[in-house]
Amino acid sequence: MAGSSIKTTRRxxxxxxxxxxATCLSYVTVFKAPMGGSITAFSQVPIVIIGYRYxxxxxxxxxxxxxxxxxxxxxxGNFAYVKGIxxxxxxxxxxxxxxxxALGIGGALFRxxxxxxTLALALGGAAASLLRFICHFISGVTIWGEYAxxxxxxxxxxxxxxxxxxxxxxxxxxxxxxxxxLILDFNSPNLVKKKKVNA
Numbered sequence: 001m002a003g004s005s006i007k008t009t010r011r012x013x014x015x016x017x018x019x020x021x022a023t024c025l026s027y028v029t030v031f032k033a034p035m036g037g038s039i040t041a042f043s044q045v046p047i048v049i050i051g052y053r054y055x056x057x058x059x060x061x062x063x064x065x066x067x068x069x070x071x072x073x074x075x076x077g078n079f080a081y082v083k084g085i086x087x088x089x090x091x092x093x094x095x096x097x098x099x100x101x102a103l104g105i106g107g108a109l110f111r112x113x114x115x116x117x118t119l120a121l122a123l124g125g126a127a128a129s130l131l132r133f134i135c136h137f138i139s140g141v142t143i144w145g146e147y148a149x150x151x152x153x154x155x156x157x158x159x160x161x162x163x164x165x166x167x168x169x170x171x172x173x174x175x176x177x178x179x180x181x182l183i184l185d186f187n188s189p190n191l192v193k194k195k196k197v198n199a
Contacts, residue, residue: 010189011054015062018046023069030172037165044103044169045176048128051107052121052177053186059104067100087143094139102131117186121177129170136162 028041047066051059075096082091106128107121114120140158148157180186185193 015050018050019066022046022066033165035161035164039165039168042172042176044128044173047103048107048125048173048177049186051104052111052124056105056108059108060101063101063104064097067096070100071096082143090139090143094135099132099135102135103128106131118178118181121181122174125173125177126170129166129173133162133166
């Protein structure tokens with residue numbers, strides 16, 4: 001019973017720390033895309049790692065909380081640019097709630113399927129970024145189409161706008177989780193890698 005309580009406390013504490021870290025990193029802009037959108041300093045990495053450590057449900061839940069934080073702290077101004085309940089719902093879910101839940105889900109996708117931690121996390125980081133891109137792409141097509149002037153179609157606009165910054169955000173995420181996976185063991189409660197004993 002005590003062991004279960006310790007595990008729960010550790011999980012909650014880790015999650016809170018990773019949410020705080022992801023939020024702080026989201027304010028560190030590496031590069032602002034010409035069309036809009038920012039490439040941040042590894043802000044997706046903490047949520048991907050939580051997904052890898054604790055599974056799809058916990059990762060998705062952590063991502064949802066992160067998405068809501070992003071909306072409240074950095075995204076409320078976006079509501080001034082859209083009109084109608086339907087547009088508000090698309091904005092809330094496609095640009096925040098589901099988009100960031102995807103980070104936790106992506107992180108968990110390959111944990112059981114791929115035994116090598118580094119490869120599993122690299123694939124998870126790439127999948128998380130792709131899933132998040134799809135959410136933003138849908139949002140771009142459905143509620144941000146009026147900004148597509150000069151583009152052949154709203155589809156091309158949304159792909160170009162979201163694809164540019166999400167490509168680099170995805171690359172940084174993969175690099176971040178790979179580097180950390182070489183140092184830490186995310187399958188271990190204390191994150192310490194066991195040293196190989198030479199025969």
